[in-house]
Each structure stands twice: as structure tokens, then as C-alpha cells.
Amino acid sequence: MTGATERPARQPSMSDVARTAGVSAQTVSRTLRDSPNVNPETRKRVLAAVEQLGYRFNHAARVLSSGRSHTIGLVLLQSGGYYSRSAVTAGVEAAAGEAGYAVSIATIARLDTGLMERSLSKLADQGVEGIVIAVPLISVTQKMEDITRDIPTVTLDGSRTASALVLGIDQKEAGRIATRHLLDLGHRQVWHVSGPDEWIEARQRRQGWQECLAAAGIQAPPPLEGDWSPDSGYRQGQVLAMIPDVTAVFAASDEMAFGVIRALREGGRSVPADVSIVSVDDIELAAYCTPPLTTVRQDFYRSGAAAVALLLRQADAGETLVTASLSVRASTAPPRSR
Amino acid sequence: MTGATERPARQPSMSDVARTAGVSAQTVSRTLRDSPNVNPETRKRVLAAVEQLGYRFNHAARVLSSGRSHTIGLVLLQSGGYYSRSAVTAGVEAAAGEAGYAVSIATIARLDTGLMERSLSKLADQGVEGIVIAVPLISVTQKMEDITRDIPTVTLDGSRTASALVLGIDQKEAGRIATRHLLDLGHRQVWHVSGPDEWIEARQRRQGWQECLAAAGIQAPPPLEGDWSPDSGYRQGQVLAMIPDVTAVFAASDEMAFGVIRALREGGRSVPADVSIVSVDDIELAAYCTPPLTTVRQDFYRSGAAAVALLLRQADAGETLVTASLSVRASTAPPRSR
DNA sequence: AGAGCCTATGTTATCGATGCCATATGTAAC
DNA sequence: GTTACATATGGCATCGATAACATAGGCTCT
Numbered sequence: 001m002t003g004a005t006e007r008p009a010r011q012p013s014m015s016d017v018a019r020t021a022g023v024s025a026q027t028v029s030r031t032l033r034d035s036p037n038v039n040p041e042t043r044k045r046v047l048a049a050v051e052q053l054g055y056r057f058n059h060a061a062r063v064l065s066s067g068r069s070h071t072i073g074l075v076l077l078q079s080g081g082y083y084s085r086s087a088v089t090a091g092v093e094a095a096a097g098e099a100g101y102a103v104s105i106a107t108i109a110r111l112d113t114g115l116m117e118r119s120l121s122k123l124a125d126q127g128v129e130g131i132v133i134a135v136p137l138i139s140v141t142q143k144m145e146d147i148t149r150d151i152p153t154v155t156l157d158g159s160r161t162a163s164a165l166v167l168g169i170d171q172k173e174a175g176r177i178a179t180r181h182l183l184d185l186g187h188r189q190v191w192h193v194s195g196p197d198e199w200i201e202a203r204q205r206r207q208g209w210q211e212c213l214a215a216a217g218i219q220a221p222p223p224l225e226g227d228w229s230p231d232s233g234y235r236q237g238q239v240l241a242m243i244p245d246v247t248a249v250f251a252a253s254d255e256m257a258f259g260v261i262r263a264l265r266e267g268g269r270s271v272p273a274d275v276s277i278v279s280v281d282d283i284e285l286a287a288y289c290t291p292p293l294t295t296v297r298q299d300f301y302r303s304g305a306a307a308v309a310l311l312l313r314q315a316d317a318g319e320t321l322v323t324a325s326l327s328v329r330a331s332t333a334p335p336r337s338r
Numbered sequence: 339m340t341g342a343t344e345r346p347a348r349q350p351s352m353s354d355v356a357r358t359a360g361v362s363a364q365t366v367s368r369t370l371r372d373s374p375n376v377n378p379e380t381r382k383r384v385l386a387a388v389e390q391l392g393y394r395f396n397h398a399a400r401v402l403s404s405g406r407s408h409t410i411g412l413v414l415l416q417s418g419g420y421y422s423r424s425a426v427t428a429g430v431e432a433a434a435g436e437a438g439y440a441v442s443i444a445t446i447a448r449l450d451t452g453l454m455e456r457s458l459s460k461l462a463d464q465g466v467e468g469i470v471i472a473v474p475l476i477s478v479t480q481k482m483e484d485i486t487r488d489i490p491t492v493t494l495d496g497s498r499t500a501s502a503l504v505l506g507i508d509q510k511e512a513g514r515i516a517t518r519h520l521l522d523l524g525h526r527q528v529w530h531v532s533g534p535d536e537w538i539e540a541r542q543r544r545q546g547w548q549e550c551l552a553a554a555g556i557q558a559p560p561p562l563e564g565d566w567s568p569d570s571g572y573r574q575g576q577v578l579a580m581i582p583d584v585t586a587v588f589a590a591s592d593e594m595a596f597g598v599i600r601a602l603r604e605g606g607r608s609v610p611a612d613v614s615i616v617s618v619d620d621i622e623l624a625a626y627c628t629p630p631l632t633t634v635r636q637d638f639y640r641s642g643a644a645a646v647a648l649l650l651r652q653a654d655a656g657e658t659l660v661t662a663s664l665s666v667r668a669s670t671a672p673p674r675s676r
Numbered sequence: 677a678g679a680g681c682c683t684a685t686g687t688t689a690t691c692g693a694t695g696c697c698a699t700a701t702g703t704a705a706c
Numbered sequence: 707g708t709t710a711c712a713t714a715t716g717g718c719a720t721c722g723a724t725a726a727c728a729t730a731g732g733c734t735c736t
Binding site: 234258 | 402423424432463484569593603630
């Protein structure tokens with residue numbers, strides 16, 4: 001028979017705990033939130049009841065009644081550099097976790113305004129209290145503006161909306177450092193394999209390269225555009241291999257540099273004896289390939305963490321949080337004297 | 339003065355929309371969930387009101403009242419292979435997104451039972467409807483059992499709890515394929531740089547290697563243990579470089595293979611002329627290093643997506659969802675005839 | 677024409693925790 | 707010995723959406 005005492009196997013709630021501990025639900029709530037005014041004796045009873053029933057609180061209910069979700073949204077691009085994506089994610093997650101925030105991710109398959117809008121909406125619907133955008137905003141739509149106005153947002157690549165904070169990684173400086181290094185070795189010209197033009201990071205690195213050459217009185221050759229992938233580096237490397245004068249190349253990412261090196265080798269050029277290469281990122285593998293890459297180090301993990309700190313108002317927007325530095329290894333050398 | 343019409347700038351709710359559209363909140367709810375019984379005329383009015391007020395629904399309220407969170411939790415390890423982590427994340431996110439689920443991530447800094455418990459608790463508290471565990475479960479505690487009993491869980495590395503589903507990536511097979519390839523080329527012995535022993539994946543790959551050698555009547559040399567990092571591969575490679583007999587090495591990951599190759603080179607051995615190397619993963623860079631790596635491909639993206647499908651009961655547990663296949667490139671060759 | 681059944685819509689209770697206010701002690705101050 | 711204030715606890719409304727039930731027309735069928 002269908003007795004009155006029948007119980008569905010549902011999660012115990014706060015009032016179940018309260019009943020078991022012989023107190024009110026309110027007291028349970030206070031105990032679990034470490035409210036000051038709870039008798040140690042009572043607290044012990046409550047905690048025992050929690051343990052006994054295997055109680056765990058209901059996030060949704062808490063969010064609804066407190067109006068705080070304690071969640072941060074992270075927007076990532078599915079393609080475009082496995083390394084940086086992982087590192088940023090790890091940094092965001094670590095910093096958020098430390099501050100008691102959960103992270104909800106939204107990946108977009110490709111750079112597309114519609115997809116971007118949908119991702120932001122999805123996060124907004126989830127009630128995230130802050131958003132970290134780790135993909136470039138090519139064009140900013142009204143809807144995107146609306147959402148980023150309502151919810152604190154940090155962009156990690158230098159693109160900006162009216163109200164999003166921008167975390168200052170000085171990409172131009174990275175381009176300058178790389179180019180400068182090659183010029184200092186004695187090279188008279190530096191070619192560039194850039195990232196896709198939609199990426200502000202790519203544009204800034206290219207700008208740094210151009211400015212550095214200009215400062216040295218050198219007319220920059222046309223940049224060769226890749227898409228961050230090793231394969232795109234390979235294809236542009238094949239182009240470079242056909243140009244006899246090339247002695248120095250600045251690749252906008254380590255992964256592309258791998259491709260460039262392979263193409264140059266296959267084209268009969270030795271690295272670094274014939275051609276020197278510098279890139280940006282300093283992924284873990286950079287030190288272990290042949291030759292070990294000279295590259296400009298960027299701390300993605302740290303910038304992810306810094307983004308969260310910014311969101312949570314634990315840091316100021318102005319701060320230059322992440323800097324670039326050169327790791328000199330074996331893919332660069334002075335030009336061969338003729 | 340403090341008029342009665344004063345309005346806090348809070349998000350509009352369903353009843354606000356209802357009022358504007360001149361219908362009940364229930365009708366708004368039905369409209370937004372595409373319930374069949376709504377007059378097209380009414381629907382239009384409701385949608386107009388939604389648009390006008392910039393209404394977006396409250397996830398927490400929906401979760402609370404419907405009892406469904408439409409969220410999947412993903413547990414990742416912070417270290418241990420950037421590539422596989424990203425790829426799994428992307429796969430999980432894509433599959434989840436397609437099914438209308440959000441993804442909440444929990445990263446653990448290192449393999450530690452306490453951290454693992456905390457991550458699972460965090461996800462459970464958030465009311466996730468399923469969990470994908472992409473890190474090895476070294477030892478399974480009672481608490482972990484409890485949570486995975488309540489919430490559908492898929493583990494991606496072959497470790498198991500009493501109730502978690504296991505997605506069958508045949509790591510043993512990967513080890514066998516790699517070893518077989520080297521033996522087929524004529525090598526009489528194959529050394530192994532393995533992953534950390536805590537990882538079931540590492541153990542399985544090692545087992546495949548051992549079995550394959552045993553089947554060929556070869557006594558396996560002691561495996562050299564790394565931690566997946568290129569650096570650990572480098573250190574074990576230095577050991578290998580001191581052993582004159584070594585002609586073939588099976589590295590448990592591409593990243594370690596990079597390190598092994600570097601060490602062997604520095605030790606005066608040429609790859610593949612003196613020593614052949616096969617590894618596992620087929621990361622994007624594998625094709626572009628020097629020499630291009632021969633490696634066993636594993637589709638992490640697909641396995642992430644498959645894990646979600648399993649969770650959502652759109653696939654059966656038995657299915658062998660992800661297979662391994664060999665990508666033969668230039669890091670392997672027949673042994674030098676003496 | 678009335679039974680029976682769809683369709684479109686409204687009403688009310690409910691999910692689980694918290695905010696706010698009320699209340700009951702204890703206890704220090706005048 | 708009141709007043710006054712801190713400590714410990716309970717009661718009730720509330721957050722925003724949905725489930726379950728209720729109702730009011732309009733239609734079909736016998």
C-alpha cells in the first residue's frame with residue numbers, strides 16, 4: 001500500500017537536517033555559513049546531523065535566495081593554440097577556486113559574432129558574476145555591449161568594449177623584444193609570420209615588429225599571415241624557403257615556428273646557421289625540439305589568474321600584470337658572414 | 339522623496355514580462371519553453387515583451403523549481419599534458435553544449451585524494467547532473483564512491499569506482515601498436531619511457547608494451563618512469579643515451595618523446611638512424627618537429643565528446659568509442675645493420 | 677443537444693536556502 | 707531592580723521559475 005511515510009529518495013534538505021538536530025533551519029543555515037552567533041554545542045549537533053544525513057547544500061536555492069551565484073564565466077576559442085588555452089583556463093580556475101568561485105566555460109567553435117553573443121548570453125543566463133573573455137572580439141555588437149555592461153568583464157587579448165576591463169599584456173613589447181634580438185645578432189632584415197589578423201594579439205605583435213624595424217631604419221617586408229597552427233607556419237615557411245635573402249624570421253607563436261623550421265629544413269636551409277627564428281609563447285616543448293627555440297615567454301597561467309583577481313576587485317585595472325621576457329635558446333645565431 | 343514607484347535596477351522577471359504582455363507568468367514560461375499549446379498571437383506578444391524588457395531567465399530559479407541543473411561537471415588535472423586536457427575539454431564542452439548542457443570545471447592541482455574529494459563535492463553541490471573525470475583515480479575513498487553513486491559519472495582513464503562508467507580507450511592496445519611497429523622494423527629490443535605509475539593510462543600502455551615483447555619472446559628491460567613532461571623525458575633520455583645497445587624506444591607520450599630525442603641527440607645518437615622512437619598522442623606538433631614523430635594517435639576530443647554522450651545516455655557503455663591508430667612519420671627506421 | 681475532448685490560459689503550491697524581524701535568555705550598567 | 711545590550715535561536719516572507727491542477731471556450735461525435 002501507499003503509506004503516508006513513503007519517502008522519495010531525494011537529497012536531504014536543510015530542514016531535514018534541522019529536524020534531525022532538533023533546531024530550526026535557520027540555525028542550520030547559520031552554522032554552515034560560519035555565522036558568529038551559534039553556540040558551539042549547537043554547532044556540533046548540527047554538523048553531526050549534516051554528516052549523518054549526508055547533507056549537501058543546494059546551489060540553486062542558495063543562488064536564488066542570496067542573489068549571488070559565486071560563478072565566473074570563461075569564454076574560450078576552440079581552436080587556436082592548445083597551450084595558451086589550457087594555461088589560461090588553469091589560471092582562471094585556480095584563482096577563482098581560491099576565492100570560492102566556480103568556473104563555467106563557454107567555448108566558441110570559431111570567431112563569429114553570433115556564436116560569441118550566444119556564449120555570453122548563456123553565461124549571463126547562468127547568472128555568472130564575472131566574465132573572462134579569452135578570445136578576440138573582432139566586432140562588438142550591441143548585445144555584447146549590453147551583457148558586458150551588466151556583468152563585470154575582463155578581456156585578455158586587448159580587445160575592448162565600452163565597459164569591459166582590459167588586462168594589459170604588452171604584445172607589442174613581445175614583438176619588439178623578438179625583433180630586437182635578431183637585429184642585435186647582426187641580421188639586416190627580419191621577416192614575420194604573423195597570427196590571424198582578427199586577433200588583436202597578432203596585430204600588436206606585428207606592430208611591435210614593424211616599429212622595431214622602423215626604428216632601425218629598415219623597411220619591413222610584407223608579413224606572412226598564419227592561423228597559429230603549426231601547419232600554417234609550415235606553409236608560410238615554404239614561401240620563405242624560396243626567398244634566398246631570408247636570414248631571420250620572427251614567428252608570432254611557437255607552434256607556427258615549428259612549422260616554419262620544418263619547411264625551411266625541407267627547403268635546404270639550416271636553422272640557425274642559415275636562418276634564425278624567434279617566436280612567442282615559450283610552450284613547454286620549445287626547449288626540447290630541434291633546435292631548442294629562442295622565444296619570448298608569456299605567462300598565460302598568470303594572466304588567467306590575474307583576470308580573475310581583476311574581476312573580484314582584488315587588483316587594479318591599471319597594473320601591468322603580465323610581462324614578456326626572452327628565453328634565448330638555439331634557434332638563433334648571427335648571420336653567416338659571406 | 340522616496341516615491342512608491344521607485345524601482346531597483348534589477349533584472350526583469352517572468353512576471354514583469356507577463357504584466358507587460360498582458361498574460362500570466364505561466365503563459366510566458368510556456369512560450370519560452372516552446373510548449374505546444376500557446377496561441378501564435380499570444381506568443382508574439384510575449385516575445386515582444388521579452389525583447390522590450392531585455393528579459394533573460396534566471397538559471398537558479400529554473401534549476402530549483404525544475405530540479406534539473408542542465409550542467410555537467412568536468413574534473414581535470416592542472417598538470418600533465420596540456421594537449422590532452424584542452425582537447426578533452428573542447429570535446430566535452432562541444433557535446434554538452436549541443437545537448438543544451440553547461441559545463442562546470444573543477445581542476446585539481448595534483449593527484450591527491452583530498453583535492454579530488456573536494457572537487458567532486460564542489461560539483462555535487464552545484465547540482466551537476468553528470469560528471470566526467472579526466473584524471474586517474476589512484477585510490478577511491480568512501481566519499482568519492484558516495485558521490486559517484488548519486489551522480490552519473492564517466493571516467494576517462496580506465497580507473498573505476500563501483501558505479502562510474504568507464505569509457506573504453508584501449509591504452510594497452512596503444513602500447514602494443516607502438517611496440518609492434520618497432521619490432522616489425524626489425525628491432526630486437528624495445529625500451530620504454532613510461533608515464534607516472536599512478537596513471538592507469540601509463541600502466542596500461544606499459545602493459546601493452548610488455549605483452550607485445552613477451553609475445554615475441556623478448557624479455558622486457560626495466561621501464562624508465564617519467565611524469566609526462568618533456569623534461570622528464572629528457573632526463574630518462576640521458577639514461578638511455580648511456581646504454582649502447584638501445585636502438586628502439588617507446589615513449590608513453592609525445593611530450594616525453596621530445597625530451598628523449600633531445601637527450602639522445604646530445605648524447606651523440608641520431609634519430610632515427612641510431613635509435614627509433616614511437617610515442618602516443620599525436621599532438622599537433624608531432625608532425626612538425628625534427629624528425630617528425632611516429633606516434634599512436636588518440637582522439638581526445640572525441641573521447642571527451644563520447645563521455646558526454648555516455649552520460650546523457652545517448653550511447654552505450656559497451657561501445658568501443660575511441661580507437662588508437664599509428665601515424666608513421668620519420669622518427670622510426672629499421673635498425674642499422676652492423 | 678449533451679457527453680467528451682481538445683486548446684489556451686490562469687491559479688496555487690512548491691523547490692531550498694536566506695534576509696529580516698521577533699523573541700528569549702544572560703548579564704553588564706546605572 | 708530596571709534599563710540596555712549582546713547572544714542564541716525561531717518564524718515567516720521571499721527569490722523566480724515550474725508542476726499540477728483548474729477552468730473556460732470551441733469543436734466533434736453520437
